Amino acid sequence: MARKLERFCLVMPLLLATACASATDRFNDGLELQAQGRYMEAAYRYADAVEKDASLQEARDQLLIVGDSAVLVALDEVDRLEDRGEPVLAARQFLAIDRLMSRVRSVGMRLLEPENYRVARRATFERAVEWYMAEGEDASREGRWEDAARAFASVRGEFSPSRDQREASFDAETRVFIDWAEIELGDRRPRAAYGVAERALSVRRSTPRSIVMEVTDLQDRALDMGTVVVAALPVSSTGRVRDIVGADLEIALDGAMESGHWRQAPPFVAMADNNILRRELRGLLRGIIPQSPALVGRALDLIGADYGVMVEITSIRIRDEDVEVEERTAVIRRQEVDRNRSRQRERDADRDACNVPGVGQDRGRGISLSPDDCRGRGWVGSENSDQNSGRASGGNSRRTWVTYEVDDTVTYRVHSGERTVRAEADVLIVDLDGRAVAEFSISAEDGGSFREGEFDGDPWQLRLNNRNTRLFDWSEWDDEWLRIRRSVVDRLAVGVTVETFEAVLSGIE
Structure with missing residues (x-):
């Protein structure tokens, strides 16, 4: 305690000296400004000095003297500005006086108002x-x-x-x-x-x-x-995109825009009835002629729309990064015969092989199909997909499971990493003559981590705990794909609709 008191006694004089120096500096600044005839600024410096050191009598005296001078100078400026026909600037001189008086009051002092000050102030404000x-x-x-x-x-x-x-x-x-x-x-x-x-x-x-x-x-x-009427045509995909993900992506994008985003049109944009549009298109196409801008222009005229929006998904890329492969061992267990389950597995073998991410990598599906077997049914490798890089080589040549005996110790692999899905769509806006009004592309990307098992036999024969069993659970893989797809689709939908509305509105003054 004695040491603390000693330290306090040493520090206090330093603090007081610093405060006094600061007050003196401000007082000296005030003297310089006063000598230059800048009374308003000088008064503020004196007020600062008094605020730092209320015992500095010279600063208090000068504040009252210079403050009065500043008020008188400002009132002279009011008269000059009034004579020049500038009442707003004159009124602001009164505001400056009010601020100075308020500052002086804040340090416990007061400047006296000139005679009839408030009357003159109100008249100038008027x-x-x-x-x-x-x-x-x-x-x-x-x-x-x-x-x-x-x-x-x-x-x-x-x-x-x-x-x-x-x-x-x-x-x-x-x-x-x-x-x-x-x-x-x-x-x-x-x-x-x-x-x-x-x-x-x-x-x-x-x-x-x-x-x-x-x-x-x-x-x-x-x-x-x-207001212009805009007709949104059904979303389409290139053949290559359909080879990778089938028609699911375009159907999902079309549904997301139709049920939500197209209905949020801003003022001056009205969306045409899609049911009427598609009925007219079916009549024009007759199931033979491909959809084209000229044909869309004819359909727009039939339904009373001004513009048509054609959206085509042009690419999808599936990329696995930071992939790690871990080898594990398990024992082949004896399985009780479940005929219903066996028949179900036989019926679902092709579906399971095609409808989950990573087809072509032999991950615990028992039968591995070639990309041709899975076209339009799930994820497969293509020029638009990085999905098969690395561990997919040669994986599609095997058509049957490897057979193991009960109690054999076997090796399976766990693949983990980050999977990114990126989709792109081209948008073409056409008028009644089928002419392009605007063209642009929209891309969307999302992803997540994955952790999947790979085994060259029947994964259901492996003796695994619940956590490791989920590595071969196709439904969990499907859930992750659906989550990513929903996110990508929603981002595409937002991008397409927002850009479309902006393009259409740009033509309206």
């Missing part, structure tokens, strides 16, 4: 408010809409307007946006008119009902003038 209102009216008549809105809003800012003045500025600013929107609509710029009218609703926190109705009517007229 003239500043009147100037803003007149400026807003002039700008509005000249079509300088932003300047007008800014002037009316400024009335409610710095100069303590009365309630009547605030209401007048609210009404004037609201009328600016409504008049502006009417001009835009008259010039056949419906989107611009819609957006400007919307701003009229944000002037007040609570917009009067009459204004809401007027804005709603204006926006309805803008929508009637500018």
Whole structure:
């Protein structure tokens, strides 16, 4: 305790000396500014010095002297600005005086207000408010809409307007946006008119009902003038994509957009009834002619749409990274004959081999099929897929399980790593003549970790605990694929619809 007290006694003088030095520095700064005739700034330095060291009497004395001088100089500037016809700048001089007086009060001192100060201040504020209102009216008549809105809003800012003045500025600013929107609509710029009218609703926190109705009517007229109808055609895929994942991906993407994203169209975009569109397309295609922009243009005309959106999934890449292979051993166990299970396995052998990620890698499926056997039924290797890299070589040559005896000790492998799926889609927007209005591509990617077993015999013969048994559970592999597919599909859907809406709206002023 004695040491702590000794340390405190040593530190306190240093702190006091530092505080005094800081106060002295600010006092000296004030003297320099005062000598230059910059009284307002000097007064603030003296206030800082008093705040640092209230016992510094010289700073207290100078603060009162220079503070009074600063107020008188500012009042002289008010008169000069008033004579020049600049009431807003004059009013800001009063605000500067108010801030200085507040600062002096914050250090326990007070500057006396000049005679009739508050009356003169209020009169100057009134003239500043009147100037803003007149400026807003002039700008509005000249079509300088932003300047007008800014002037009316400024009335409610710095100069303590009365309630009547605030209401007048609210009404004037609201009328600016409504008049502006009417001009835009008259010039056949419906989107611009819609957006400007919307701003009229944000002037007040609570917009009067009459204004809401007027804005709603204006926006309805803008929508009637500018809304375009967009028809979304069924999603398609290239043959190569269908070889890898079948038609599931395009069906999922089509469903995701139809049930959700297309229905979230922004103002000025209306989606055509897809049932009517597809019925007309079936009549035109007659099951023979492939879908083309020219044919889509004919269908648009039949259903009263302005644009058609054609989406085609062009590629899918499945990539395994950071793959690790661990060898484990297990014992072949005796299995009781379950005829129902055996028949089910026989019926499902091909399905199981095709409908899970990693086909061609012989992972515990007992029968390994070639890519031709699995076309359109699941995941297979292709030029668009990195899925087969590394451990897939030669895996498709074996057509039957290796047979083991009961109690044999055998080796199986566990493959683990990160699997990434990336899909890309091309989007073509066409008009009634089948001409391309916009073209763009959207890509989406997602992934996750995987952990899968590989065995060249029947994995159900392995004596494994529950955790290791799941390594050969095809349903878990399917669940992970479905999770990734849902994510990729949702990201594609968002990208396609957002870009489509932006492309269509870009043609509407």
